[in-house]
Amino acid sequence: MGLSKTPAIVLKSRKWGDADRIVTFFTLKHGKVRGVARGARRMKSRFGSALEPFVHCDLDLFEKQGDSLYRISQASIRQSFYTLRDSLETITGAARLANLAGAVTADGDAVPRVFHALLEGFRAIGQSEDAATTAALYELEILRFAGYLPHLERCNSCQSTATDRWFFSPRAGGTLCGPCARHEPVRCALISPASLAFFRQALRMDPALLPRLKATAPVREELRDAIELYVDYVAGRSLPKSGVLFAAERRSTYRRTPSPVASGNANRV
Amino acid sequence: MDHKGILAALVGELTKLPGIGRKTAQRLAFHILKQPDEDATRLADAIRAVKERLGLCRQCRNIAEGDLCGICQDPKRDQTRVVVVEEVPTLHAIEATGGYKGLYHVLAGALSPLDGVGPADIKAQDLVDRVAGSAVEEVIVATSPTIEGEATAIYLSRLIAPLGIRISRIALGVPVGMDLEYADEVTLLKSLDGRREIA
Ligand SMILES: [Zn+2]
Ligand SMILES: [Zn+2]
Numbered sequence: 509m510g511l512s513k514t515p516a517i518v519l520k521s522r523k524w525g526d527a528d529r530i531v532t533f534f535t536l537k538h539g540k541v542r543g544v545a546r547g548a549r550r551m552k553s554r555f556g557s558a559l560e561p562f563v564h565c566d567l568d569l570f571e572k573q574g575d576s577l578y579r580i581s582q583a584s585i586r587q588s589f590y591t592l593r594d595s596l597e598t599i600t601g602a603a604r605l606a607n608l609a610g611a612v613t614a615d616g617d618a619v620p621r622v623f624h625a626l627l628e629g630f631r632a633i634g635q636s637e638d639a640a641t642t643a644a645l646y647e648l649e650i651l652r653f654a655g656y657l658p659h660l661e662r663c664n665s666c667q668s669t670a671t672d673r674w675f676f677s678p679r680a681g682g683t684l685c686g687p688c689a690r691h692e693p694v695r696c697a698l699i700s701p702a703s704l705a706f707f708r709q710a711l712r713m714d715p716a717l718l719p720r721l722k723a724t725a726p727v728r729e730e731l732r733d734a735i736e737l738y739v740d741y742v743a744g745r746s747l748p749k750s751g752v753l754f755a756a757e758r759r760s761t762y763r764r765t766p767s768p769v770a771s772g773n774a775n776r777v
Numbered sequence: 778m779d780h781k782g783i784l785a786a787l788v789g790e791l792t793k794l795p796g797i798g799r800k801t802a803q804r805l806a807f808h809i810l811k812q813p814d815e816d817a818t819r820l821a822d823a824i825r826a827v828k829e830r831l832g833l834c835r836q837c838r839n840i841a842e843g844d845l846c847g848i849c850q851d852p853k854r855d856q857t858r859v860v861v862v863e864e865v866p867t868l869h870a871i872e873a874t875g876g877y878k879g880l881y882h883v884l885a886g887a888l889s890p891l892d893g894v895g896p897a898d899i900k901a902q903d904l905v906d907r908v909a910g911s912a913v914e915e916v917i918v919a920t921s922p923t924i925e926g927e928a929t930a931i932y933l934s935r936l937i938a939p940l941g942i943r944i945s946r947i948a949l950g951v952p953v954g955m956d957l958e959y960a961d962e963v964t965l966l967k968s969l970d971g972r973r974e975i976a
Binding site: 519520521525526551552556557558560561562585588590593594595596599600603604606607746747748749752753 | 796888889890891892893894895896922923924927928931932935952955960961962963964966967
């Protein structure tokens with residue numbers, strides 16, 4: 509391929525060597541790719557902040573024979589989404605989308621609709637009053653375009669349309685009736701009638717209208733749980749949850765006991 | 778172990794070091810083999826001394842010989858300010874400027890929603906326990922302007938502010954000596970956000 513120019517979204521960026529970065533992008537033309545940016549961590553790097561996660565940029569990539577890593581020669585920002593970095597809720601929501609897009613697509617496999625769902629998702633999270641739920645709705649969009657649209661019209665095992673309690677099975681990729689859910693080999697999420705109605709509505713809606721959807725707190729929580737369960741199943745591993753940065757705040761308010769004095773090996777470098 | 782096994786063991790250990798590939802490790806191993814005995818012994822002694830004599834400061838997690846590091850032991854340091862850094866090398870970079878006379882706190886990491894690093898994985902609660910009810914009046918967050926560093930700064934502000942202690946963030950902006958026309962959009966916006974009065 510040699511040189512390629514493509515719009516791209518930064519999914520992840522990690523330190524490499526003394527001053528370089530290895531950056532994972534979701535590109536419009538080549539799907540997920542990884543590239544090395546030489547000198548990106550130096551003060552006067554030509555990349556500036558263009559290789560930070562969530563940045564939408566125009567990228568110049570060089571392919572080297574026999575190397576799966578590209579060389580990044582140029583990156584210029586189209587949209588920085590830097591306000592997503594202003595709160596833990598928006599950072600976490602955007603991180604969920606970035607991780608998911610990376611997990612459900614194969615290297616080099618272009619899926620333009622996933623690319624656009626990511627961009628739309630970042631915009632919507634930035635404007636949302638409930639970033640976690642907005643993120644969950646756009647996770648559904650990414651799953652849909654990656655070929656994992658949930659099926660919620662009936663029981664995906666016995667085809668029944670009535671049951672006392674509905675469950676969401678990540679393995680079945682949709683709803684199961686109570687009796688069928690009992691035989692599922694993987695954990696299923698209980699889903700109330702209100703949540704199921706909301707879930708179905710979200711799937712039928714024009715994605716552009718998703719940010720307008722409103723739901724009660726229990727519905728939002730059930731929906732997030734079901735989607736996070738499904739995402740982990742599709743990704744084949746556990747991705748960081750929307751509550752990852754809030755665990756401590758939920759667990760306890762500030763504790764006043766001084767930390768025990770570390771000693772011996774626990775204190776070693 | 779035959780001679781191949783002995784050499785392979787050294788190569789194997791060297792390969793575990795960051796940034797050292799198999800080729801480099803082999804080159805280093807052959808270099809050590811050919812070195813005069815006393816050079817190789819000094820290397821081995823230096824490695825052993827680091828592991829046996831150095832640990833982490835009980836108070837700030839800087840590198841220390843003994844319980845407390847040199848900075849925490851120094852009564853002349855300003856006890857009312859604490860600079861929070863992600864890793865020890867940043868502490869040393871700030872020390873090298875000679876322009877800061879307060880104390881430090883090393884988090885040993887940063888929050889990462891992309892990698893699932895949560896509050897329990899860094900030394901944030903240690904910081905709260907340390908500054909609550911102490912002489913500390915200001916906590917200065919000097920984490921990197923990356924997603925991880927920003928998330929960590931926001932998280933710390935949520936923990937520290939309720940204690941009634943001032944919490945500030947180092948300024949983000951244009952590097953000294955840089956031509957402004959080459960600064961990227963985010964850096965310029967951040968530097969405008971962080972502007973200060975000059976008269
Ligand atoms: Zn059934
Ligand atoms: Zn110390």
